[in-house]
Amino acid sequence: MTNPGGKNNMKKFRIIMLLMACTLFLAACGKSESSKKGKDNSSNTQLIGQTSNKYYQGVIKNGHYQTSKSRGVTVQQNDNQLNLKSFENGLLNISKSHFSTDKYIFQEGQYINTNTAEKWLDRKTKKNPEGLNPSGKDTKVPMYLQQIDEQDFMTQQNNSLKISGMTIGVGINSVYYYRKEAYGAIYQKKLTNSEIKEQGKQIGNTILQRLRKNKDLKNIPIVIALYKQAPNDSLVGGNFFAYSVNNDGATKVSSWQKMNIKNEVLPSQSSKTNNNDEDAFDNFKSQVQNFFPNLSGITAQAHYVNGKLSGMHVNITTQFYGESEIISFTQYVQTQAEKYLPSGIPIDISISSTEGMQSFLSRSSSSKEFYSHVFSSY
Structure with missing residues (x-):
């Protein structure tokens, strides 16, 4: 009389042995692959x-x-x-x-x-x-x-x-x-x-x-x-x-x-600054300040290479806290920057308060328009 349980046990034993063999094979492959990676830093x-x-x-x-x-x-x-x-x-x-x-x-x-x-x-x-x-x-x-x-x-x-x-x-x-x-x-x-x-x-x-x-x-x-x-x-x-x-x-x-590289502050106290650059910034500054009086200051860092203006970073400090004010102000700054600031150079404009950055504007040397982003409170 045959023993069904014995056949089942033998079948299980074969399956277990097959799985163990597969595991050992994969482990060996893994070890070989790992060794290759250890030698090849590029991996x-x-x-x-x-x-x-x-x-x-x-x-x-x-x-x-x-x-x-x-x-x-x-x-x-x-x-x-x-x-x-x-x-x-x-x-x-x-x-x-x-x-x-x-x-x-x-x-x-x-x-x-x-x-x-x-x-x-x-x-x-x-x-x-x-x-x-x-x-x-x-x-x-x-x-x-x-x-x-x-x-x-x-x-x-x-x-x-x-x-x-x-x-x-x-x-x-x-x-x-x-x-x-x-x-x-x-x-x-x-x-x-x-x-x-x-x-x-x-x-x-x-x-x-x-x-x-x-x-x-x-x-x-x-x-x-x-x-x-x-x-x-x-x-x-x-x-x-x-x-x-x-x-x-x-x-x-x-x-x-x-x-011959120089960095100058605008508005400048130095006679070395290019008058045209100074005038352009002064016009931009006066327009912005006249429209929005609640400003703590507007300054710029002008970057010169071989006596030629090659870039500008403008910092505007405000006393605005309402998001609608910041959005309106950013839009106005963008229109005045495109109208008055020198063309053909990269310009960044940071607008911030005591609470941190409020908005940011940027223009590449090949572009006429500024990209702007307002940092929301949420």
């Missing part, structure tokens, strides 16, 4: 899509954006945040003129880490021979170097990314701030243009020599750009004044190219 690297050829593609590794290892490291607290913005934006514009957005992929600096940046930004001493600021007492010898920024430019080769270019920004103080005693009064010493240029070029040359010691950076083009920091009380950021392109593994800067 963990992704590129951020490029929405416009004005911008670089970025790099994501292991699901995370590659942040800079040295950004934000400065000699002391930088009270002028406009310096940081002008420094980073200006450096990116310099990079674009040497590393095409169509050919290169942008990666935040990965070779100068936080520890290295801190050493370089400190004074040169026996304990810190790598310091790029001169040795001596704070009350007598200025700290010239304020900040360093690194930008890496990659190219794709055999499904992987390779470092193929680099830009280094070197921020030099225009005013040296120091204390004679801990928590004491802050003193300042204005540095001459000749000091700023001399120190900047010397420091840039030393940084180039140090970077070339890394085998990955031995033969790539390295751009060194020198930036003059604006004083802490300035209403505009600083500006780049020289750069050098170092090809073919050069370990010493052979020449520096002068840059």
